[in-house]
Amino acid sequence: MPANTPTQYPRRRFLQTGATVTAAATVTTTAVFQLGWTASGAWAVTDGVASGRGLTGSAFAKKVNPFIKISTDNRVTLVVGQAEMGQGISTGLAMVLADELGADWSNVAWEQAPNDLAFALPGGFQSTGGSGSQRRLMPLYRRGAASAREMLIAAAAQKWNVDEKSCRVENSFVLHGNGEKLSKLSFGALAEAAARQAVPAEPPLKDRSAFTIIGTSPKRFDVPAKTNGLAQYGIDVKLPGMKYAVVARSPIFGAQVASFDAVAARKVKGVSHVVEITSGVAVVADNTWAAMKGREVLNMKWKESGNDKVSTVSIREQFIDAAKGAATKAREVGNVAEAFAKAGDIIEAIYETPYLAHATMEPMNCTAWVRPDQCDVWAGVQAPTLAENAAVATTGLSKDKIHIHTKFLGGGFGRRSESDFVIEAVELSKQLRLPVQVLWTREDDMRHDFYRPMTYNVFKAALDDKGMPLAWQHRIVGSSILARRAPQNLRGGLDGTSTEGAATLPYNVPNFLCESVTVNTHVPVGFWRSVGSSQNAFITESFIDELAHKAGRDPFDYRRALMANNPRQRRVLELAAAQAEWSKPAPVGRFRGIAFAECFGGMVAQVVEVSVNNGTLKVHRVVCAADVGLAVHPEIVKAQMQSAIVTGLDAARYGRITIENGAVVQGNFHDYPVTRINDMPLIEVYLTVNDQPPGGVGEPGTPPLAPALCNAIFAATGKRVRSLPLSQTDLDKT
Amino acid sequence: MAITFQLNGKKQTLEVEAEMPLLWALRDVVGLTGTKYGCGMALCGACTVHVNGEPVRACVTPVATVAGKNITTIEAAVETKLGKVVREAWIEAQVPQCGYCQSGQIMSATALLSKNKKPTDADIDTAMAGNICRCGTYNAIRAAIKDAAQKLA
Ligand code: FES
Ligand code: FES
Numbered sequence: 001m002p003a004n005t006p007t008q009y010p011r012r013r014f015l016q017t018g019a020t021v022t023a024a025a026t027v028t029t030t031a032v033f034q035l036g037w038t039a040s041g042a043w044a045v046t047d048g049v050a051s052g053r054g055l056t057g058s059a060f061a062k063k064v065n066p067f068i069k070i071s072t073d074n075r076v077t078l079v080v081g082q083a084e085m086g087q088g089i090s091t092g093l094a095m096v097l098a099d100e101l102g103a104d105w106s107n108v109a110w111e112q113a114p115n116d117l118a119f120a121l122p123g124g125f126q127s128t129g130g131s132g133s134q135r136r137l138m139p140l141y142r143r144g145a146a147s148a149r150e151m152l153i154a155a156a157a158q159k160w161n162v163d164e165k166s167c168r169v170e171n172s173f174v175l176h177g178n179g180e181k182l183s184k185l186s187f188g189a190l191a192e193a194a195a196r197q198a199v200p201a202e203p204p205l206k207d208r209s210a211f212t213i214i215g216t217s218p219k220r221f222d223v224p225a226k227t228n229g230l231a232q233y234g235i236d237v238k239l240p241g242m243k244y245a246v247v248a249r250s251p252i253f254g255a256q257v258a259s260f261d262a263v264a265a266r267k268v269k270g271v272s273h274v275v276e277i278t279s280g281v282a283v284v285a286d287n288t289w290a291a292m293k294g295r296e297v298l299n300m301k302w303k304e305s306g307n308d309k310v311s312t313v314s315i316r317e318q319f320i321d322a323a324k325g326a327a328t329k330a331r332e333v334g335n336v337a338e339a340f341a342k343a344g345d346i347i348e349a350i351y352e353t354p355y356l357a358h359a360t361m362e363p364m365n366c367t368a369w370v371r372p373d374q375c376d377v378w379a380g381v382q383a384p385t386l387a388e389n390a391a392v393a394t395t396g397l398s399k400d401k402i403h404i405h406t407k408f409l410g411g412g413f414g415r416r417s418e419s420d421f422v423i424e425a426v427e428l429s430k431q432l433r434l435p436v437q438v439l440w441t442r443e444d445d446m447r448h449d450f451y452r453p454m455t456y457n458v459f460k461a462a463l464d465d466k467g468m469p470l471a472w473q474h475r476i477v478g479s480s481i482l483a484r485r486a487p488q489n490l491r492g493g494l495d496g497t498s499t500e501g502a503a504t505l506p507y508n509v510p511n512f513l514c515e516s517v518t519v520n521t522h523v524p525v526g527f528w529r530s531v532g533s534s535q536n537a538f539i540t541e542s543f544i545d546e547l548a549h550k551a552g553r554d555p556f557d558y559r560r561a562l563m564a565n566n567p568r569q570r571r572v573l574e575l576a577a578a579q580a581e582w583s584k585p586a587p588v589g590r591f592r593g594i595a596f597a598e599c600f601g602g603m604v605a606q607v608v609e610v611s612v613n614n615g616t617l618k619v620h621r622v623v624c625a626a627d628v629g630l631a632v633h634p635e636i637v638k639a640q641m642q643s644a645i646v647t648g649l650d651a652a653r654y655g656r657i658t659i660e661n662g663a664v665v666q667g668n669f670h671d672y673p674v675t676r677i678n679d680m681p682l683i684e685v686y687l688t689v690n691d692q693p694p695g696g697v698g699e700p701g702t703p704p705l706a707p708a709l710c711n712a713i714f715a716a717t718g719k720r721v722r723s724l725p726l727s728q729t730d731l732d733k734t
Numbered sequence: 735m736a737i738t739f740q741l742n743g744k745k746q747t748l749e750v751e752a753e754m755p756l757l758w759a760l761r762d763v764v765g766l767t768g769t770k771y772g773c774g775m776a777l778c779g780a781c782t783v784h785v786n787g788e789p790v791r792a793c794v795t796p797v798a799t800v801a802g803k804n805i806t807t808i809e810a811a812v813e814t815k816l817g818k819v820v821r822e823a824w825i826e827a828q829v830p831q832c833g834y835c836q837s838g839q840i841m842s843a844t845a846l847l848s849k850n851k852k853p854t855d856a857d858i859d860t861a862m863a864g865n866i867c868r869c870g871t872y873n874a875i876r877a878a879i880k881d882a883a884q885k886l887a
Contacts, residue, residue, distance in 0.1 A: 228768070229767070229812075287750075287762035288761070
């Protein structure tokens, strides 16, 4: 069972021999071996990190392989450092380990790793996001598994006194010879001797044609526990003596506490403490309900912050003003000014996208227990390294005293790459000297998010005499995510996340300019599934549709012609069109739209089929074609495309966060509606087959949905949607 | 105040505030965490339990109102004959992604199938529209319900 439980990972995890705690949390006497692997370069497992996990002085410390454990009963445990938020990475990276190791898939288990830089991305950061797990970590995991495999082979060759090169690995056994001369030893039988072998510096990697697990679609490790209520999320953590808390935070971002009635809150039965922390006032109780009741009578008063009058309307006006000022170039080809001067017709358009919340199904929460010499954190976090840094800063303890227990994430979408919810719990536990769980209500979660930026886009284009784009100018006005998250990554003031999906198009345009204008407000913005591409694809792929219409060309043919220099992208577009039978008329009363987008190494084209009757939109069908390079687990890739499409549908049809008097208006699913089963289209997903390395999977399915949908609406109604969500647009033809 | 009800086939007595929602009584007082919190306003279905066999949103059900009644949560619902078939169908279709909504989805689905052996698409829409899945597993859910219905026939 993939028990994501607090006891799942043994504190002393590099046990050479002896009893350990298994994934099922029962004590076994089976010996478990970590086979050695010395990494080099950016991925080094340093003594510092290893000793931080209780290995000081151990000769084993330098031979740490955090990825693979083998027990004498031949069970292989695959340890994955990435967060499982539904994208299936626990299974996906375990498959990579098992395949390279040569393990018998029917006798493997998965384990969630703790915070440990041994699992870090290139660059030294343990984090899950940017559709990057397979893309960026497959080489690291393969090397880890290959080194273990080579040590097992070395141990067997030594026993049999044969050349290592004459040995082979199959289904958790090392083999030598054939027929009557066949020698065979299990990984379990070899583990002890293998652990004493020299660690290969550069173990050979399997040829791709030899993969037996990668490319198949075995059942996911996390599914059984997610079908009987036993899967453990952050919200499910229970510790002896644990308190439950909710926090009153200022409705206007950043406003300070003026006053509150602690006495009234403490009178509520079950409330034990009322504590001021950096983000507001925490009400602590014996159960969540009592904490919520206590918070209701706090009578919070907040100081004026200067943002009390800010609204989405006022921010939009700021954006419109700023659009007329100076901009930073993101990418320039040719000379648009000259091209426009010579061109005949100029096509202009304004496109707008709203703020969006993440609204993960599991609202933010975190459980912390700070003691004088140790800090434990239990939460669904996308970035254990950031959570660790936050805990260090809050407690003053050193890194080795911080233990981040990553639970299943009830959705991430970028929200759980933040550490605000971790800091609160750690700060509160430190003050209380008690284990405490801070739960965010849905309203807390929606009103204290880091929103997908709202944007205002100014477009200008000119066509040549054949109707093809001669010049394309796109100016994006919005707030910068990196200014807060990673200012060191701003390039000459440019936030690349604002322009991704807009600065580079798959289309050949001789004169091209994409520019960015940054207007930061008090509304916090953050990474949201597919980040900049989630808005920019809507904008660019709708605008290219406008140009196709202007040129009197079929939108698929037009795109295809412009993709002459991008054969891989063009194949994806063609696959979607073929599967949707684009060349044939749509069923009576239905209309189609098409769009393509590329982000995080994944290329996706979608054809959406809609009908619009008396202004009522129905989305019937979405045909999705994707090129994600090597698909480690094709069924998970398809499920992620389905999921990303629904995220796109949510955003295109309903998603809208508005600000009034400095605060977020929406609070729950009645005023922030999302897709439900009764408004689901049929979805078909097709993957291209190629020999490319793995690309991104979790996010690339989202961007093309909104433009394909709006292009279908244009086909149905002649109405060009230039502002989302659709719920704010009257689609009635008349 | 002492409130007694049948929980997953066993008698359960709780000393809690009468108006405490059943959700928090189950999660924080009893310690059964399979029933999830998602909205607190009967908008998402994550907290769905069965009260005398009917699907009910535990987040808006004061615990006092279930005194003397039979409560079934996800932990026990998937152990019944019907529940096992539904769970199997869920595993076969590999429905869950993040999984957080799935307790509620399965509770709504088992409630539907206990009354309706051959649900149509419209029946599924009606029974399941109250359950949000932010991971968008809806099409897999529909397939799993149909598969379970077939196996139960
Ligand atoms: S938590 Fe009860 S319906 Fe959402
Ligand atoms: S599986 Fe994640 S919310 Fe449904």
